[in-house]
Amino acid sequence: MRLKKLIGTFLLVSLVIIYALLATIIAVAHLGDASVWVHLLYFAVTGLLWIVPAMGIIWWMAQPPRSRADG
Template identity: 75%
Template structure:
């Protein structure tokens, strides 16, 4: 796959990941944590704020891989 196409796909995936993850994490917080204490909110948002990095790292790693040599 050409490098430019791979980077375009990776960029679209990263933007979609951030938007979907933020909406999902916020919806879960609103539905399940509405009556929780401040410390539970803090812990939840600390964990979910860092957790999105794992799939993002995989996407960035995939984008940075050099193209495979073509077989003959």
């Protein structure tokens, strides 16, 4: 269980770093001449969108370990 949480922690940190870099790169490449409202909408959506994969990782971390068959 501890190994699962350690792996999940590294996955979450990696997700946040990679997601933030990608969202920023996309914003710089495509939103240079856009209005303030487009920037606001983009960063509001991308600021909340990372929660979906993070919830999946946290759900995986919270699951009890699989029982091994004694077979």
